[in-house]
Amino acid sequence: MKRLVFVFAFFVGFTGTEVISGNPDSLVIGNFFSEALTHPVAYHNLGFLCNNFQGRLCGTLQAEKAVAWVYRMLKEMNPDTVYLQPLTVKRWERGEKEVARVKSSAVGKQVLNICALGSSIGTGSKGIEAEVVEVAGFEQLDDLGREGISGKIVFFNRCANPTWFYTFNAYAEVVALRARGALYAAKYGAIGVIVRSATLSHDDYPHTGIQHYADSVIRIPAVAVSTNGADSLSAWLKVDHRLRLFIRTTCMELSETGSFNVIAEIKGTVHPEKIIAFGGHIDAWDLGQGAHDDGAGVVQTMEVLRLFKQLQIKPANTLRLVVFMDEEYAQRGATAYASAVGIKNESHIAAIESDRGGFTPQGFSIDATDKQVDLIRRWQPLLEPYGYWSFAKGGSGVDIGPLKKYGFPLIALVTDSQRYFDYQHAGSDTFDKISPRELQLGSAGIASLVYLIDKYSNLLAP
Amino acid sequence: MKRLVFVFAFFVGFTGTEVISGNPDSLVIGNFFSEALTHPVAYHNLGFLCNNFQGRLCGTLQAEKAVAWVYRMLKEMNPDTVYLQPLTVKRWERGEKEVARVKSSAVGKQVLNICALGSSIGTGSKGIEAEVVEVAGFEQLDDLGREGISGKIVFFNRCANPTWFYTFNAYAEVVALRARGALYAAKYGAIGVIVRSATLSHDDYPHTGIQHYADSVIRIPAVAVSTNGADSLSAWLKVDHRLRLFIRTTCMELSETGSFNVIAEIKGTVHPEKIIAFGGHIDAWDLGQGAHDDGAGVVQTMEVLRLFKQLQIKPANTLRLVVFMDEEYAQRGATAYASAVGIKNESHIAAIESDRGGFTPQGFSIDATDKQVDLIRRWQPLLEPYGYWSFAKGGSGVDIGPLKKYGFPLIALVTDSQRYFDYQHAGSDTFDKISPRELQLGSAGIASLVYLIDKYSNLLAP
Numbered sequence: 001m002k003r004l005v006f007v008f009a010f011f012v013g014f015t016g017t018e019v020i021s022g023n024p025d026s027l028v029i030g031n032f033f034s035e036a037l038t039h040p041v042a043y044h045n046l047g048f049l050c051n052n053f054q055g056r057l058c059g060t061l062q063a064e065k066a067v068a069w070v071y072r073m074l075k076e077m078n079p080d081t082v083y084l085q086p087l088t089v090k091r092w093e094r095g096e097k098e099v100a101r102v103k104s105s106a107v108g109k110q111v112l113n114i115c116a117l118g119s120s121i122g123t124g125s126k127g128i129e130a131e132v133v134e135v136a137g138f139e140q141l142d143d144l145g146r147e148g149i150s151g152k153i154v155f156f157n158r159c160a161n162p163t164w165f166y167t168f169n170a171y172a173e174v175v176a177l178r179a180r181g182a183l184y185a186a187k188y189g190a191i192g193v194i195v196r197s198a199t200l201s202h203d204d205y206p207h208t209g210i211q212h213y214a215d216s217v218i219r220i221p222a223v224a225v226s227t228n229g230a231d232s233l234s235a236w237l238k239v240d241h242r243l244r245l246f247i248r249t250t251c252m253e254l255s256e257t258g259s260f261n262v263i264a265e266i267k268g269t270v271h272p273e274k275i276i277a278f279g280g281h282i283d284a285w286d287l288g289q290g291a292h293d294d295g296a297g298v299v300q301t302m303e304v305l306r307l308f309k310q311l312q313i314k315p316a317n318t319l320r321l322v323v324f325m326d327e328e329y330a331q332r333g334a335t336a337y338a339s340a341v342g343i344k345n346e347s348h349i350a351a352i353e354s355d356r357g358g359f360t361p362q363g364f365s366i367d368a369t370d371k372q373v374d375l376i377r378r379w380q381p382l383l384e385p386y387g388y389w390s391f392a393k394g395g396s397g398v399d400i401g402p403l404k405k406y407g408f409p410l411i412a413l414v415t416d417s418q419r420y421f422d423y424q425h426a427g428s429d430t431f432d433k434i435s436p437r438e439l440q441l442g443s444a445g446i447a448s449l450v451y452l453i454d455k456y457s458n459l460l461a462p
Numbered sequence: 463m464k465r466l467v468f469v470f471a472f473f474v475g476f477t478g479t480e481v482i483s484g485n486p487d488s489l490v491i492g493n494f495f496s497e498a499l500t501h502p503v504a505y506h507n508l509g510f511l512c513n514n515f516q517g518r519l520c521g522t523l524q525a526e527k528a529v530a531w532v533y534r535m536l537k538e539m540n541p542d543t544v545y546l547q548p549l550t551v552k553r554w555e556r557g558e559k560e561v562a563r564v565k566s567s568a569v570g571k572q573v574l575n576i577c578a579l580g581s582s583i584g585t586g587s588k589g590i591e592a593e594v595v596e597v598a599g600f601e602q603l604d605d606l607g608r609e610g611i612s613g614k615i616v617f618f619n620r621c622a623n624p625t626w627f628y629t630f631n632a633y634a635e636v637v638a639l640r641a642r643g644a645l646y647a648a649k650y651g652a653i654g655v656i657v658r659s660a661t662l663s664h665d666d667y668p669h670t671g672i673q674h675y676a677d678s679v680i681r682i683p684a685v686a687v688s689t690n691g692a693d694s695l696s697a698w699l700k701v702d703h704r705l706r707l708f709i710r711t712t713c714m715e716l717s718e719t720g721s722f723n724v725i726a727e728i729k730g731t732v733h734p735e736k737i738i739a740f741g742g743h744i745d746a747w748d749l750g751q752g753a754h755d756d757g758a759g760v761v762q763t764m765e766v767l768r769l770f771k772q773l774q775i776k777p778a779n780t781l782r783l784v785v786f787m788d789e790e791y792a793q794r795g796a797t798a799y800a801s802a803v804g805i806k807n808e809s810h811i812a813a814i815e816s817d818r819g820g821f822t823p824q825g826f827s828i829d830a831t832d833k834q835v836d837l838i839r840r841w842q843p844l845l846e847p848y849g850y851w852s853f854a855k856g857g858s859g860v861d862i863g864p865l866k867k868y869g870f871p872l873i874a875l876v877t878d879s880q881r882y883f884d885y886q887h888a889g890s891d892t893f894d895k896i897s898p899r900e901l902q903l904g905s906a907g908i909a910s911l912v913y914l915i916d917k918y919s920n921l922l923a924p
Contacts, residue, residue: 034625162899163496165848200899360822360878362849386627387824387878389851416822416849416878418899437624437662437880 025382025455029448032307033386036444042303043436045073046296046358050289050431057118058283058326059091059257066282067260070298070323074264079305079321085261087336089326092119094286095250098223099127100194104243107236112229114194115206115287116251117178117222118329119213127248128153128192128221134237137177138184150189153245155237156181157196157230160421167200167417168356171424174198179211182222192221192247196230198421204228205426208285210329221249261333262323266308268454270316276453277320278304278352278446281327281399288429292420295431296358296439298323300413303443304450315454317349324399327355331398338402349457350409352446353397357423358439359415363390364449368409375459376409379452388445390414407462411449413442487844487917491910494769495848498906504765505898507535508758508820512751512893519580520745520788521553521719528744529722532760532785536726541767541783547723549798551788554581556748557712560685561589562656566705569698574691576656577668577749578713579640579684580791581675589710590615590654590683596699599639600646612651615707617699618643619658619692622883629662629879630818633886636660641673644684654683654709658692660883666690667888670747672791683711723795724785728770730916732778738915739782740766740814740908743789743861750891754882757893758820758901760785762875765905766912777916779811786861789817793860800864811919812871814908815859819885820901821877825852826911830871837921838871841914850907852876869924873911875904 036042053066067084074082100112116122133148134155135141141149156177160170174196181193197207206224213219225233236243262282268274280297284290301321308319325333341348352364363380366373373393380391396410404410416438423429453460498504515528529546536544562574578584595610596617597603603611618639622632636658643655659669668686675681687695698705724744730736742759746752763783770781787795803810814826825842828835835855842853858872866872878900885891915922 033627037624162499165495165903167899360880418822418903419897422897435881435884437629441627441880 023382025452028313028451029382031311032444032447035307035310036303036440037437040436040440041306042299042443043434043439045299045302046291046434046439047431049295049299050291054289055286056282056284056290057092057286058089058259058329063259063283063325067262067325070262070282073302074262077305077309079264080267081265083263085263085336085340087259087261087325087332088256089259089332090330091254091257092329093252093254095122095252099248100223100225101246102233102236102243103246104236104240106240107243110232110236112233113204113206113226114223114229114247115208116249117195117208117211117224118285119211119253120182120222120249120251121219122250122252123192123221123248125250127246129244129246130191131242132237132245134234141184141188146188149185152190153192153194153247154181154185154190155194155233157234159196160198160200162200167421170200171198171421178209178224182211182220183214183217186217186220190220194245194247195222195224197224197227199227199424201422202227205428207425208287209425221247223247223249259325261325261337264305264321266305266315266319268317269314272318273347274317274457275320275346275348276317276350276450277322277348278450279322279324279399280354281324281333283326283328285328285425287425287427288423289431291429291431291434292357293424293429294327294355296434297354300354300358300439300443300446304447307444307447313451317454317457319450319454327399334399334402341403341406348403348406348408349460350411350453351400351403352411352413352449353400354413354442354446355397355399356413356415356417357420358434358442359419360438361388361413361415361442361445363388363392363414365392365394365396365412365414366409367394367396367404369462372409372460372462383445383448386441386445409460413446415442485844487914490775490913491844493773494909495906497769497772498765498902499899502898502902503768504761504905505896505901507761507764508753508896508901509893511757511761512753516751517748518744518746518752519554519748520551520721520791525721525745525787529724529787532724532744535764536724539767539771541726542729543727545725547725547798547802549721549723549787549794550718551721551794552792553716553719554791555714555716557584557714561710562685562687563708564695564698564705565708566698566702568702569705572694572698574695575666575668575688576685576691576709577670578711579657579670579673579686580747581673581715582644582684582711582713583681584712584714585654585683585710587712589708591706591708592653593704594699594707596696603646603650608650611647614652615654615656615709616643616647616652617656617695619696621658622660622662624662629883632662633660633883640671640686644673644682645676645679648680648682652682656707656709657684657686659686659689661689661886663884664689667890669887670749671887683709685709685711721787723787723799726767726783728767728777728781730779731776734780735809736779736919737782737808737810738779738812738912739784739810740912741784741786741861742816743786743795745788745790747790747887749887749889750885751893753891753893753896754819755886755891756789756817758896759816762816762820762901762905762908766909769906769909775913779916779919781912781916789861796861796864803865803868810865810868810870811922812873812915813862813865814873814875814911815862816875816904816908817859817861818875818877818879819882820896820904821881822900823850823875823877823904823907825850825854825876827854827856827858827874827876828871829856829858829866829873831924834871834922834924845907845910848903848907871922875908877904
């Protein structure tokens with residue numbers, strides 16, 4: 001009977017804050033936030049992760065140590081299950097510190113802050129040197145053609161558009177130059193590419209990230225240059241368009257190796273076979289500490305389990321934390337998880353991903369049917385007192401994306417995006433950029449959403 | 463006729479985003495944000511202000527240099543009027559670096575990170591030394607009475623409550639210990655007070671701020687200790703409750719001196735006699751650079767004038783920037799401004815203050831009649847695309863507060879408060895804590911609100 005009363009309160013409860021303040025769900029959600037803000041366990045966990053397992057790109061010893069640490073921490077939490085889900089990952093090493101030098105009698109000897117892009121081949125120990133052709137996009141390459149490009153280094157210098165409020169939109173407009181620049185330029189005979197970092201900030205950090213080759217096209221070295229460096233190079237080219245750029249990288253891809261997703265569960269008391277999944281990814285690019293991308297998401301979703309345990313809330317359905325391996329390189333963890341769901345014929349109610357940085361949360365982006373989105377949006381007033389103002393239909397995340405074929409709602413934590421790309425994939429993504437309160441508002445918000453999905457799961461059925 | 467059409471669009475325009483996207487006000491507001499995010503002039507101004515005029519407490523040479531710089535910058539913007547509004551300010555100097563040492567055979571020699579509180583007398587060059595009595599609030603002092611307190615140093619150690627979402631509420635609960643601790647403890651014969659810094663962060667920065675004496679009560683020295691220091695002192699007292707604390711400060715109040723508010727106006731084309739005022743305060747505590755408190759508010763409101771000039775928007779009413787002097791010490795700038803409004807019988811439509819840090823804006827807090835609040839709230843959907851989700855009735859700000867007697871709406875920019883008290887009044891309030899995008903979202907939001915108030919001013923009449 002009590003449950004029915006609660007459901008009733010839920011349906012009448014979303015017309016005004018007066019009613020919400022007496023809503024039993026409000027009380028539970030308030031407890032999640034109070035506990036998270038009073039005991040920022042996730043913050044201390046993130047500090048340990050960042051300071052001890054820096055450079056945890058998939059396939060590295062650091063990544064394996066991070067997996068072992070996550071497994072150990074979860075075991076200590078004493079949920080019903082903790083296990084490793086095996087998979088294989090690609091392996092790439094950055095090698096020696098990258099070098100880029102400009103040679104020009106007009107502008108003198110100049111150095112640039114660069115980093116190799118993920119999966120890139122190296123230049124060889126002697127490096128490459130050539131004239132530079134600056135372009136803003138692929139169309140210009142088509143215009144220049146082979147005669148304008150062959151034997152040169154292509155400099156992709158397109159600024160991210162600062163007028164987007166949500167910075168992921170600005171990133172989305174330029175990331176293809178990083179991801180496919182080498183592939184595109186090689187078709188016209190370029191010997192290498194140097195790409196403006198995909199960020200809205202103006203600083204000296206080069207931002208790495210994955211780039212892709214194709215079997216049919218010759219592989220050429222690809223590096224990113226800091227935005228300040230890109231501005232300098234562009235200015236120098238205006239002084240001397242025939243300046244020569246020397247680049248040296250010793251990165252390389254190695255043989256594949258074994259790795260793991262880490263999974264932990266609190267079993268459902270009524271429907272243990274039905275799963276609410278949530279997680280982030282443990283791997284991170286090697287230049288920084290992977291604090292915002294995505295140590296934050298890992299510790300926040302670990303914290304969800306702690307909050308349920310601490311508040312002694314026993315879910316009706318199974319709560320499953322998935323700490324994904326390899327979001328950055330080839331998404332093998334996401335593939336392995338989605339594949340296992342199919343093989344085991346597991347039934348999910350929803351999946352939630354946190355991979356947009358540990359910044360102040362703004363809401364959730366929901367990839368689901370209109371009916372499901374409408375239902376979840378009705379919960380927004382319960383979370384608005386904690387700054388969750390945007391519940392919108394939209395994309396979810398890279399690690400839960402492959403689950404889309406199973407047809408249940410996929411949800412992403414949406415955070416304040418203003419500073420995310422200042423740090424993403426750069427040496428500046430370090431623990432000192434994390435605010436314990438901003439991080440924990442995310443932990444408690446995910447816990448609240450998991451709680452609501454669990455309690456009203458019957459309403460979410462397609 | 464055009465104006466009527468716009469008003470019509472305004473009234474029908476707030477039911478859904480589809481209509482808003484075709485709303486002419488949306489276009490203007492979009493232009494404000496695009497310009498502000500593309501050309502972060504306010505950010506560069508803030509960098510100059512912070513790096514060149516650090517320690518600009520009212521009455522200091524640095525404050526006067528900052529005033530001169532603001533005046534010069536505004537003149538260069540070429541608005542219709544720029545002038546100085548004279549006033550007198552109190553003057554207080556911190557003196558030599560403060561010293562606090564614990565002496566105890568049980569815990570050894572220990573040092574604490576402290577700073578004198580604003581307006582405090584110094585200890586004299588020989589310092590003071592006494593046993594320490596730790597309390598959480600004034601009630602405990604009443605319980606202990608004169609026999610428990612006389613001749614001792616009172617240690618106010620109340621943690622700010624981390625469970626508040628809006629951190630100003632946590633601050634409000636503890637700030638009285640800083641502001642009136644010495645006054646209260648002196649009544650019971652204490653020889654000094656040391657107060658836990660009014661912040662939710664855990665670090666080594668002591669946070670200063672104003673404290674008040676009364677003529678009828680003996681003045682005793684007052685200092686703040688960092689939160690880490692407070693935790694240590696509390697732990698040491700558990701080991702040795704008779705430990706002795708030595709404090710040395712050489713701060714002192716000096717004679718009053720002259721200073722200024724800086725005022726700049728774009729005259730209204732229709733009602734030049736009606737004023738929409740907006741501003742922040744140029745003075746700042748001396749320990750940091752006054753980046754968030756309140757260099758941010760100054761450069762954001764200077765930016766409002768630039769945005770109107772840049773976009774060539776001619777307001778119907780007069781736009782008036784007020785850069786206030788002395789928010790921190792005795793609010794003489796606020797008093798002088800409010801007084802001048804009365805003497806000149808000036809007519810204001812509204813006043814807006816930015817003094818909650820240059821963080822991502824969340825909305826506006828409106829101190830006005832219910833009818834006026836309702837009207838202003840209807841503009842919220844126009845600003846929601848830029849993250850302005852909260853338009854609520856509430857308090858405004860210290861500098862515009864004295865205008866309340868005139869009965870027009872007072873409005874504060876509300877920002878993400880999670881990190882504000884990490885930095886407020888501490889050495890950590892420096893320019894490197896500023897995000898250009900977060901800052902500029904505030905500039906453009908204030909400009910948008912000013913634009914809407916100007917356009918629909920007739921509707922705001924009481």
